[in-house]
Amino acid sequence: MPAEFVEALPILQKIRNAGYEAYFVGGSVRDVLLDREIHDVDIATSAYPAETKRIFEHTIDIGIEHGTVLVLENGGEYEVTTFRTEDVYVDYRRPSHVNFVRQLSEDLLRRDFTINAFALAENGDVIDLYHGLDDLENRILRAVGTPQDRFNEDALRIMRGLRFAAVLDFELASETFVAMKSHAHLLEKISIERIFIELDKLLTADFWQKGFRDLLAISAADYLPGFSDAQKLAQLLKLPEGFVFTNSVQAWGYLLHSLGYSDGKFLLKKWKVSKDFAGQVTHFLTAYQHRKAAAFSSEDLYHLGLSSLTLVEELLAAQGAETDFERICALSDALQIRERKEIVMTAGQIMTAFDIKPGPEIGELFHEIELAIVRNQLENSETAILNYVKDVRK
Structure with missing residues (x-):
């Protein structure tokens, strides 16, 4: 087990000593099995929230209506969530009600994809009820149970699936792909802020081209603000295979360029991004268009920033165009002021x-x-x- 799980083992043991079941669950288990770095350690238990709070001295109710209690123990913070099932979903995003249950199998059934439906016991045993281990080995992304039900419950899972494909270099299972395509129109029901988070993670992933091809193939772009021109969007895929964007600014800036925008503020406003991010993307877009016409000047550097100019040169280098990083460095060294x-x-x-x-x-x-x-x-x-x-x- 990785150090993060070893440090959290006392939490599982304390819950078990109190007479309840407890497991590590979710994406952290998947990432351990893929030998990837883990970030969050999530724990699921048969103990109801009130019972969890009786077991531990220090807790915070961070989502108790959904069964989640934050446990403060041994200098760490751990989200402990009761096994649950979910009622009818509203807005194609949220369950109208959650029911606490004692069985792990019922809890795992509500998960989105088989590779996220694992539970890891304290002895290291992996509980895999939906053949997720086979899907991991075959690099397949498959919805748990009936895919149409999973996407009808929560349409954001469509974008999550595309993101997982881009991050993990997985193929969409055929029945999952079909269900994504038939339910893509439900993305219009999802808040654009949540969609932005998933799309942003997709675009900055190592295998973003795979995820983006899938996005176009299931016609999801038709239901995203300003993305209806699939032919222009496909220009993004003309970047060399294997190219990875340096950051979100570069990715979104080039995406807007591919769509033909000279000023992306109007579209970015529809995506409800922060003013700071919109400004950075706009600067990159302006810098890219300037650079296609002429070499950068001191004024370009001053008004658009060193970061924008560097990101442009990196993108040009990926496309096989001539670059001049030395000139940018020289301009930066010679610049007396960065702002008024x-x-x-x-x-x-x-x-x-x-x-x-x-x-x-x-x-x-x-x-x-x-x-x-x-x-x-x-x-x-x-x-x-x-x-x-x-x-x-x-």
Whole structure:
């Protein structure tokens, strides 16, 4: 067992000593079996929430209505969730009610895919009720039980499945693929924020091209904002096989470029991303379009940022185009300021020094000073700036 599980074993043992069942469950078990790094250790138990709280001295009710109690033990935090079944789903996303049960088999039946439906006992035995081990060995992603039911319950599982295919390099089982395609229209019922998270993970995965091909094949793009032009989307797949995006900004920026956007703010607003992320993507998109026409300048670096320019060069390198990382580094080294507030004099100080009244003149003058410093035509010093203003106001 990995260290994370070994550290959590006392939790399982304490629950078992109290007379209940307890297992490690979910994606962490899958990742252990695939020899991948694990992140979260989830524990499922036959103990009801109130019973779990009686076993441990320090707990927090983080989702007790769904059976989850956060256990604080030995310096760690562990989510312990009661075995449960789920009632009729509403909004194709959430169960209207959950029922606590004592049987592990009923709990595992509600999972999304067979490779996520494992339970790991404290002695290291893997409980596999849905042939997930076979699917792991054959690198197949298969829905638990009847796939139509799984996607009708929670349509976000469609995007999760595409993401798993991209992250794990798995093939979709034929019946799971068919069910995804027939239920893709239900994605319109899911919050765009949740879809963004899954699509973002897909695009930045090692095998994103596989996941993206599957996304197009099941026509999921038809139900995503601004993605209805499958032919333009397919341009994304013309990147060399095996290319991996450096980060989300590069991935979404090139995606918008493939869709023909010169300014992606309108579309990104539909995806309800943060203003900061939208700004970074827009800067990358602008930088990419500039670079296709000419080499980068000091002003490009100043206005768009070193990160945007570097991401563009990386993408050009992947496409076999000529790059100039050295030029970007040289521009960066020579840049005196990264933002306007680094100018050693403020507009107010200049107004006082030259008795300039508030109005358009000072705004235009300060902008000229800013550009002159960026272009290295003016030293960012008080003396140089004062002399510059004297000269231009003669």
